[in-house]
Amino acid sequence: MDNAFQVDLRGVVDLLSRHLYSSPRVYVRELLQNAADAITARRAADPDAPATVTIEATGGLISVRDTGIGLTEDEVHALLATIGRSSKRDELGFARHEFLGQFGIGLLSGFLVADEISVETRSAKGGPTVLWTGRSDGRYRVELAPADRAEPGTTVTLRTRHDAAEWAAPRTVAELAELYGSLLPVDVTVNGRRTTLGTPPWRAAHPSPDARRRALQAHCEELFGFVPLDVVDLNVPEAGLTGVAYILPAPANPAVRGTHRVYLKRMLLTETADGLLPDWAFFARCVVDAAELRPTASREALYEDDLLDHTREELGRRLRAWLVRLAETDPAGLRAFLNLHHLGVKALALHDDDMLRLVDQWLEYETSSGPMTLAQFRLRHPGGRYTTSVDEFRQLAAVSGAQGVGLVNGGYVYDSEILARLRRIDPGAVLDRLEPAELATHLGPADPDAELRARPFLTAAARALDPLGCEVVLRDFDPASLPALYLTSRAAQHHADLREARDTGDALWADVLGALERSVAADRPRLVLNHRNPLVRRVTGLPDLTLAATAVEALYGMALLHGHHPLRPADTATLNRSFLGLLDWAVQGGTHD
Template sequence: MESAFNVDLRGVVDLLSRHLYSSPRVYIRELLQNAADAITARRAADPGAPATVTIEVADGRLSVHDTGIGLTEDEVHVLLATIGRSSKRDELGFARHEFLGQFGIGLLSGFLVADEISVRTRSATGGPTVLWTGRSDGRYEVAPAGEERDEPGTTVTLAARPDAAEWVTERTITELAELYGSLLPIDVTVNGRRTTVGAPPWQTKHASPAIRRNFLQKHGAELFGFTPLDVVDLHVPEAGLTGVAYILPTPANPAVRGGHRVYLKRMLLTESADGLLPDWAFFARGVVDAAELRPTASREALYEDDLLEHTRLELGRQLRAWLVQLAETDPDGLRAFLGLHHLGVKALALHDDEMLRLVDQWLEYETSAGRMTLAQFRSRHPNGRYTTSVDEFRQLAAVSGAQGVGLVNGGYVYDGEILPRLTRIDPDARLARLDPSELVTHLGPADPEAELRARPFLGAAGRVLDPLGCEVVLRDFDPASLPALYLTSRAAQHHAELREARDLGDELWADVLGAMERTLAVDRPRLVLNHRNPLVRRVTGLPDLTLAATAVEALYGMALLHGHHPLRPADTAALNRSFLGLLDWAVQGGTHG
């Protein structure tokens, strides 16, 4: 046996009018939207018909008069009282793409502020004026209006509930009409004051490009509170989209998505649309009008579909083309932009070769030879290296540069992924990641006689650092101010992490990780002592090998700290032991003195 659903009309009205929308203020947008659709429908048959919406508000009572197509009594029943029936709207022509929304459904938003709504309407196709009265409990009635309208159109009237009185004042209605409907191609007035301004600012004609740019910059400042660094025109024919992107004049947080201002058929959809531009374009704020993009049910956001994805990609392409053109025509402007928004360009360079070329040619990096572009660095250091850690760069930059090995700091966001991609735009790019252990081969050997004299010291130093898994070597290198350098290969780092995980894991995982550890053959980390350093020369000449071993532990701990290497418990113990040992020696030496 088939049965029909029992529908609680009051619950449906409450759901649509109170829970579909984020704020009561959208009811003005919905009333304007219905009025604009009705005018569009009438002018399709009669292009010379008037296009005006007159809003009157006083003492908590609101009336919205339009010169639209109006409704017959049958259409009133279909459009205003049949919730969710799209087929009838299609038959009447109200679902065509020329219209802003689904005619009539937005009327329910009036129940956000009122318990009763009346609609007085006269159809342009003929017939008497009809009065529809709907109530928030789901009841409605349709009757002859009694008083005929002078011309076709519709008047929507409502009186605010006491708890919603703030939404039905002249000031609030005027502000909301200006916010949502300022760009509508019709005349809208609130108590005689016009709230529409005409065509979108980016479509306004100007005497010159410079004047237009200044005009749009002022528009951007009014909307967003900042004077844009630049203005980029946007155009996507498939979406019927036109508009502009305003470039932020200050650095933007890439983790925070910027809200874009989106109009649909010149009615404001939202001030904070998400996902209109690609994620990497966080340096821009868009203001666009689109005819074909779909809104969500509440018409407060864009519906995610293939057209929106195509639009997003096309807008990203246009922003990228603007950057390329900026590099060709305004190098100073590009440098100013990159100084603020390099992260966005880097993010794009991860998968776009054109942007990778721009990064290579224009973006300055920190190197062992000072700040310069990657192209400049590669021309000076054909066999240069890069690090993927800022701490590693700071530890090794001076040493690497002194030995003639160019080093790039690739430790910031996206750099570690960008640098290996340079071969895509230059097959001869030989910029490889530095393995710190290979730097030892570039450090000059100590004087043979000096190394021979230091052999007892090196033996004692090796014995004290052997339990810590570290070897000791003596070299002669610049800068002389650096006494010791801790160098470990990436394989050795992995080995150390594996060993630490084995020590912390349970018995099963300890056995598994122990078996893996035994299969790895890696070089041990090295503590490289700089014989060019005066302190190291004095330490290597100490006759007391016990004191020399304590000094080596101190140099070892200092090298770990200088390189920002993690300290294991054994490392911390060695550092503490050396500090206390040297302090004890100093106190005893002072007493004996």
Template sequence: MDRTFQVDLRGVVDLLSHHLYASPRVYVRELLQNAVDAITARRLADPAQAAIRIEPPDVTGDGTLRILDTGVGLTEEQVHQFLATIGRSSKRDDLGFARHDFLGQFGIGLLSCFLVADEIRVLTRAEGGPAVLWRGFADGRYSVTTEGQHRAEVGTTVTLVPRRDAEEWLRRRTVADLAALYGSLLPVRIEVGGVPVSGGGLPWRTGADGRRERLQEYCREIFGFVPFDVIDLSVPEAGLTGVAFVLPTPANPAARAGHRVYLKRMLLAEGAEDLLPPWAFFARCVIDTSELRPTASREALYEDSLLEATRQALGDQLRGWLVRLAGHNPRRLGEFLEVHHLGVKALALHDDEMLRLVERWWPVETNVGRMTLADFRAQHGLVRYCAQLDEFRQIGAVAAAQNLPVVNAGYIYDTEIIERLPQVEPGALIERVEPGDLTTAFAALDPGLELAKRPFLQLAQRALDRLGCEVVLREYDPAGLPAMYLTSRSAAFSAELRATRERADDVWADVLDALARTDEQDRPQLVLNHRNPLVRRVTELPDHELVRLAVEGLYGQALLLGHHPLRPADAALLNGSFLGLLNKAVGHEGGRG
């Protein structure tokens, strides 16, 4: 035998309060929604009937809150049908009106009032029918009566009897603030205690005179900043209009931006996320939409194909604004990029037009001064770049001295942008430079001189063998730099393996040894500069111990000058060479005395 489900209304209310709605304050929104839907249903017959009046407890005088509307009202049958059936999608379809004309979607809005009330009374009258009183209680009971009920005009009055712990939610100031928050843009007159809180219309649909200043002030009121610029938004298929406000200060790309979203002019969310593509973190939007779907809680947008298409369309409009700036106001574009280059560079990773904009307008750091990538290509042809900031710091000045212009691509997105250049500019030539590559730009010694210095190199190599470093003697500018420590990615990887090997247990040590053996030939280099007077003197020292200490000292200095991290072994060597040289100097002075 079939049976009917029993519903524990208190359990449903608890579910709503803890898992569906973020706050009890939504009860004001749901009451406004029902009233606006009722007015919408009546408006075709009588457009003048468009008013909602809220009377807080200090007006009613009996501790209750009342909301009165001039909407279509309900018959007794509809009261049973709509108010006593949980999950009914509302009266709009049964009354024959198009779904998109209404705010309601899920038919559970009235239940949200039980978040703040123990009893809900609905006094309603439809055209040509008697007044009907519905009384619902938080424990699931309800009653319906027409006897002794009077309401002269068509419409509905909802009365809330507050819960003992919820009186604050029904106070005049709270209700007025919430009614203004949710309903200020609604196309109906809303009053709280006789004071209007709506009727301003959509802020972006105002006259041209002073429009920008008004929108800037509107942005300051709702977001707390005066925007860098204002961008009009429109997505007809989503029934969407609105504006995007460009932040005047840098934004954290990882932070999830919050946008203000209205659904048919009723506030849906103050901090809606994922309305814009992730790269557009420099903008905050206020939009009104008629076609995007809300979630069941009506506090966010439902993720579907229309929202995805809308997100793409809004991203295209922001991109178009940037392109127009580039074409008509380069100075303004430069100001924007100074603040929000990260967002534009993020877009350039996927968008060819934005990549060309970044190449042309955003200056990058190079070892021959700041300039755009377009200017760098025009002056030098080949775009040599360091992919890491430390690499550029290590070789930038020395590479410039060898007439090798290099771009610092160690900042976020710069490497990816440079490596994308040939995809949109077929003639673009790029080459990644590593510190180890710089050795090939240094001049080799004369063969005879190199042969004469071989004994010194053998001594120097023995001094640094235990550190896995190769000693090389070259000539390069500037002559005042005695030595450079140069390494490649693979050499750095091998050095890290060796350092990890020293801390690993026997099992993992064997594994790391096997990995390290594959890169034994790729070692960092200490490149001594034969043009440096000190280096030339060191190569001629007859004292082998003094040669060792001098080479170790040059090694330590090269590490420090190149901003390389010091391993414990490096620190010990640097300390030992300093003390050894000091001891030699003291001993020499003592012997002379």
């Protein structure tokens, strides 16, 4: 025998309050939604029907009166007594386009603040006024109202519980009605004060574009607390979406997803929607109204589907088109924007050639010749190079610049990928990554006589640094203030990493890594001593080769620190030993034999 499900309404209310709705305050939104939908249904048959919602809040009693289509007694039994049944879905169960609600649970939100809900309603189709009274324990009663309403419509009345008194305060009810329903196309009043604007600010008529811009800037400041750098109109016809994007006037954290204000059919869905824009567009905050996007059952978020994906892509295209237009019409405005939000544009440039051109032409990079755009850098340094780390750039910029090798700092986020993609927009753009060891070939050789005199010193220096896997060479280069330069290649760094892993691993891994190390070409790092530096010239002339070796170890440690290279335990020990050795020599007055 088939049996019908029994529903524990108190359990359902607990489910709504704890798991579906984020706060009891949504009861105002749900009551407004039902009232607006009832008015929409009546106006479909009678376009001249009044469109008003009157809310009275006093003494813990809240009533919401609308001029909507109302319900017959049969509809009251069918719709109000069955959880999940709604008149706002078609015969196939799909949401009807013109209505805000669709899930048949909106009225239950009243039980978040009250134990009893009464609905007095008269249908525009005819019939008497019906009174439905429901309680949170699941009981309900349907009867004829004591007096007939003069006009069709519905009045919902809540007598709030003592523990929900804060949600029934007149000021709170007015604020919530204004928050959720300020853009509704009906007149909503709370205790005699109108809370609706009527027309969304971005669709309001203004005498001039400047006046419209000022009005939207004021709207942004009221909603978000900042005056936007610019305002971008948004329009996605497939989603029935219109609105504006406000460009942040200060740098934003790209790791924090921006939140947006979303209305559905002019009823506020959420103030904190995320995922409406592509991740790269973290520099914008949106206010939009959509007719076709789907809400979740709680009506506090957007449902992820193909239409939302399409909307996100289209909004990204709108912002991208705004950037391109800004580059063409307002270069100063574009520079101001890039100074603040270059990360978002860089992220877009990774897969968009137009944005890559914009970055190439307008965004300044740190180079060995000072700040300049990539296009300017390529003109000045046709055979330029770039580094993939900030520390490497800082170590090598002065040296490479002095040798005529242009260098771009590609160590910040997205930069190295952008530099590698430049060939997509300019096949002649040759910007290769700098191999630090390659720079040694651009450094001039020392004077042959000086190198001959320094041969004993170089032999002692090579012996001191050989255990550290480093070679010593003498060169003559600018800037003269730099005594030593530590240069290593990627192959040498890989070789060093293998050796360190072998030394710290267990016996089995030591054998495996040792075999790998032997298979890798032994490309050793170099300590390049600058003979043009006065200190280096004095060190190479030291008669005490033991002291000279200690000095070279100190220069080696200083070059590692200057280049922000990681220090291995052996490097740290060498640096400490050389420092103590030189300190001991200085304390004893340089009298070592």
